[in-house]
Amino acid sequence: xxxxxxxxxxxxxxxxxxxxxxxxxxxxxxxxxxxxxxxxxxxxxxxxxxxxxxxxxxxxxxxxxxxxxxxxxxxxxxxxxxxxxxxx
Amino acid sequence: xxxxxxxxxxxxxxxxxxxxxxxxxxxxxxxxxxxxxxxxxxxxxxxxxxxxxxxxxxxxxxxxxxxxxxxxxxxxxxxxxxxxxxxxxxxxxxxxxxxxxxxxxxxxxxxxxxxxxxxxxxxxxxxxxxxxxxxxxxxxxxxxxxxxxxxxxxxxxxxxxxxxxxxxxxxxxxxxxxxxxxxxxxxxxxxxxxxxxxxxxxxxxxxxxxxxxxxxxxxxxxxxxxxxxxxxxxxxxxxxxxxxxxxxxxxxxxxxxxxxxxxxxxxxxxxxxxxxxxxxxxxxxxxxxxxxxxxxxxxxxxxxxxxxxxxxxxxxxxxxxxxxxxxxxxxxxxxxxxxxxxxxxxxxxxxxxxxxxxxxxxxxxxxxxxxxxxxxxxxxxxxxxxxxxxxxxxxxxxxxxxxxxxxxxxxxxx
Ligand SMILES: Cc1cc2nc3c(=O)[nH]c(=O)nc-3n(C[C@H](O)[C@H](O)[C@H](O)COP(=O)(O)OP(=O)(O)OC[C@H]3O[C@@H](n4cnc5c(N)ncnc54)[C@H](O)[C@@H]3O)c2cc1C
Numbered sequence: 001x002x003x004x005x006x007x008x009x010x011x012x013x014x015x016x017x018x019x020x021x022x023x024x025x026x027x028x029x030x031x032x033x034x035x036x037x038x039x040x041x042x043x044x045x046x047x048x049x050x051x052x053x054x055x056x057x058x059x060x061x062x063x064x065x066x067x068x069x070x071x072x073x074x075x076x077x078x079x080x081x082x083x084x085x086x087x088x
Numbered sequence: 089x090x091x092x093x094x095x096x097x098x099x100x101x102x103x104x105x106x107x108x109x110x111x112x113x114x115x116x117x118x119x120x121x122x123x124x125x126x127x128x129x130x131x132x133x134x135x136x137x138x139x140x141x142x143x144x145x146x147x148x149x150x151x152x153x154x155x156x157x158x159x160x161x162x163x164x165x166x167x168x169x170x171x172x173x174x175x176x177x178x179x180x181x182x183x184x185x186x187x188x189x190x191x192x193x194x195x196x197x198x199x200x201x202x203x204x205x206x207x208x209x210x211x212x213x214x215x216x217x218x219x220x221x222x223x224x225x226x227x228x229x230x231x232x233x234x235x236x237x238x239x240x241x242x243x244x245x246x247x248x249x250x251x252x253x254x255x256x257x258x259x260x261x262x263x264x265x266x267x268x269x270x271x272x273x274x275x276x277x278x279x280x281x282x283x284x285x286x287x288x289x290x291x292x293x294x295x296x297x298x299x300x301x302x303x304x305x306x307x308x309x310x311x312x313x314x315x316x317x318x319x320x321x322x323x324x325x326x327x328x329x330x331x332x333x334x335x336x337x338x339x340x341x342x343x344x345x346x347x348x349x350x351x352x353x354x355x356x357x358x359x360x361x362x363x364x365x366x367x368x369x370x371x372x373x374x375x376x377x378x379x380x381x382x383x384x385x386x387x388x389x390x391x392x393x394x395x396x397x398x399x400x401x402x403x404x405x406x407x408x409x410x411x412x413x414x415x416x417x418x419x420x421x422x423x424x425x426x427x428x429x430x431x432x433x434x435x436x437x438x439x440x441x442x443x444x445x446x447x448x449x450x451x452x453x454x455x456x457x458x459x460x461x462x463x464x465x466x467x468x469x470x471x472x473x474x475x476x477x478x479x480x481x482x483x484x485x486x487x488x489x490x491x492x493x494x495x496x497x498x499x500x501x502x
Contacts, residue, residue: 015397019387035487039337042430042486046328046341048390070342071390 002073006057007064007080020054023065050076107275108282114289117315118146120469121307122322123294123330125149126158127270127455128447129322130277131462132469133286139463140470143285147278148309150293154274157324157454160424162347162379162502163270164360164371165456166203168223168230168262170497173480174433175226177460180477182264184459192276196268197374201360203265204238208254208365215496216260223262233261242359249408253366265360267371267379273458297333297444304443318469320445322461325390325425327448334441338448339486340427344385345452346398348421350413352376366405367500377419380406383500384426384452392423426451431491432498436465436481437474445469446483453498 002014022044027036045051048071055066055078065084067076077085120136122129125147136142149155165185167178189196207213216232223230235247238259247256278288289311296308297319306315321330325342352375362369370380382402385395399421406413428451429435435449447465450457464475474482480492 034489038487038489042339043337044339044341046338046388046427047332048329051388053388070388073389073391073393 004055004066004075005078006060006062007078007083008062009057009060012057016058018056018058020056020063023052023054108278108288111287111289114146114292114309114311114314115287118287119144119316120318120320121145121314121316122147122320123307124156124321124323124326125153125274125278125288125290126156126322126324127154127273127277127458128158128324128450128461128465129320130274130281130288131458132320132322132447132465133281133288133462134277134284135463135466136469137281137284137286140466142470145281145286146314147281147286147288148292148294148307149288149290152290153278153288154271156326157424157426157450158274158458159271160347160422161270161455162369162371162381163267163455164203164265164369164502165198165268166262166265167228167456168203168205168219168260168265168497169494170219170222171433171492171494172222172226173492174494174497175223175228177477177481178456179226179228180463181457181460182266184463185266185268185456188273188276188459192280194272194276194279196272196276198266198268199374200264200266201358201371202241203262203360204233204242204362205260205262206238206361206363206365207257207259208249208363210257212364213257216258219260219497228262229264230260230262232258234258237261242357242361244356244410244412245361246409246411249366250411253408267360267373269374270455273455277458277462294330294333297330299334299441299444302442304441318443318445320447320465320469322447322465324448324450324454325427327427327446328390331446334444336439336441336444336483338435338483339430340435340449341388342390343387343426343428344389344392344423345381345426346385346394346421346423347379347381348399348402349373349377349379349419350416351419353378353416361409362500362502363405363409364500366408368402368405368409369500369502370406370410378413378416381502384428385423390425392425394421394423432494433492434461434481435483436461436478437468437483438472439483449481451498452500452502
């Protein structure tokens with residue numbers, strides 16, 4: 001069984017998690033040009049690489065960030081938003 | 089026939105030609121390079137040669153032909169889509185499929201079964217009615233049927249789903265729904281293209297793409313550089329590798345899709361059965377195996393691993409529909425890659441890069457589109473202008489907020 005390390009609850013089985021998609025920065029909707037807004041809404045960086053993604057621990061309602069390799073399914077690290085190495 | 093057999097018996101060499109030629113080396117230059125030897129790439133090569141007389145073409149396949157989604161799908165063919173653009177496109181494909189064994193001179197085991205999309209709620213029934221109306225308006229054979237009709241056609245089905253799930257209220261019934269031998273589709277197109285001069289290179293991977301002044305100049309492969317002005321990317325679940333090489337942003341994300349077959353049993357299931365709410369679909373192959381699948385794996389992954397979750401989940405739902413399968417044994421399980429778009433329609437045609445054409449976004453529904461994709465992409469490459477049937481599927485639709493919403497008819501239904 002695949003285990004994911006929730007930054008609040010510790011290691012839990014994959015079945016307890018929900019995938020929230022790539023972490024993206026929203027441009028200012030009032031100022032973004034149509035093309036920029038469309039890029040934000042639709043386009044994704046779906047290439048093979050380590051990605052920063054949103055994950056959700058369903059039983060405890062915790063959203064967090066995971067760095068995961070989308071070719072090997074290895075989780076490099078997980079942390080709460082604002083606490084990561086990039087400190088977003 | 090006896091004469092040919094005799095000749096064969098006395099000959100030291102096998103008298104029939106191979107399926108397709110296997111040239112040893114790449115030429116330094118081609119008019120068109122097609123990346124990906126799946127059904128789509130091979131069909132495009134076939135129609136380029138047959139309809140447009142363009143034969144200086146190389147199809148480059150990193151593995152073996154048909155080794156991607158083409159050889160992994162559950163081979164369902166239908167045209168009961170929801171949008172006029174989608175319905176027209178897939179109906180053209182069904183028309184081509186119906187004549188394809190003759191056209192390719194190869195038996196594709198094309199077999200019309202009738203396709204049922206079950207509705208487990210009044211809301212789902214309304215969606216199926218909508219689809220039936222759209223289909224009928226566009227001349228596609230498709231109608232709403234009640235539980236009695238379903239039971240009459242598929243006596244083994246449990247309309248109450250064992251009481252564990254909402255019962256079956258009715259279904260969208262699409263009589264032309266069919267299955268075919270998917271490997272043969274790849275081989276037939278490969279042979280037809282090869283006979284007309286197209287080169288098919290297996291075990292040849294494209295590693296980078298050369299662009300000069302916004303136009304294609306050539307491709308790098310693991311066997312050297314090839315000059316060309318036109319490249320078609322027809323790599324389905326590998327598309328994001330290729331778009332990275334040319335710096336093109338798309339909405340594509342890759343998810344695995346899994347399927348399984350049971351041991352062969354005597355023929356009993358004539359129809360293709362899809363349950364939109366239980367995320368199950370099943371048909372019986374001409375060998376007697378039950379071929380079944382579920383919905384996409386729930387998160388992005390560019391890997392073809394299988395999971396126990398899938399087999400367990402699908403097994404449970406299959407038993408709710410068909411309690412008679414309690415003793416059936418699973419023979420094999422596998423996964424393929426699906427390049428998903430937000431509107432569940434493909435991304436096809438010209439791109440902002442001159443000479444770079446894309447055939448992608450096939451998600452879980454691209455096998456049935458093989459002939460029409462080959463035909464329309466060949467025309468698009470030959471004329472450098474999107475074929476009329478695929479204009480709505482151009483990548484630019486996202487920038488123009490002009491999506492072709494096909495989720496209701498494309499997901500799970502296959
Ligand atoms: C389990 C499963 C069930 C499905 N069921 C159905 C169904 O019932 N009906 C339906 O219509 N569709 C179905 N599909 C979807 C269908 O399989 C695909 O949409 C279709 O096969 C895509 O065909 P293709 O020719 O575009 O790509 P593929 O057949 O995937 O071919 C792409 C090829 O490109 C090659 N390639 C990739 N990168 C490179 C490179 N850099 N250089 C050279 N070659 C490269 C790959 O090796 C591969 O052979 C299913 C898919 C799966 C996984």
